[in-house]
Amino acid sequence: MDEFMSEKEIEEDDEDTLLCCPACGGTELYYEAGMKMGRIYHCKYCNYIGAFVLEGNLEMRQLLRDEYERKLWAFKNFGHSYK
Ligand SMILES: [Zn+2]
Numbered sequence: 001m002d003e004f005m006s007e008k009e010i011e012e013d014d015e016d017t018l019l020c021c022p023a024c025g026g027t028e029l030y031y032e033a034g035m036k037m038g039r040i041y042h043c044k045y046c047n048y049i050g051a052f053v054l055e056g057n058l059e060m061r062q063l064l065r066d067e068y069e070r071k072l073w074a075f076k077n078f079g080h081s082y083k
Pocket of ligand 1 (some may be wrong): 026048
């Protein structure tokens with residue numbers, strides 16, 4: 001138990017939190033130029049465009065990516081996405 005706790009602590013200290021796309025978890029985001037509404041991000045991976053991005057560690061980004069791949073797969077196979 002104690003061992004587990006300290007391991008988790010180390011993990012959290014170590015976590016590489018990066019800005020990521022809320023749609024697919026991708027970290028290749030860039031700012032759209034010439035926007036007057038503020039900062040708009042563009043995800044290179046899924047073409048998400050929006051002002052809202054997430055800060056996530058590796059685990060979270062993988063979850064988002066998995067979810068995105070699942071939706072993509074469903075869309076390809078059934079012609080629609082599901083939640
Ligand atoms: Zn994306």
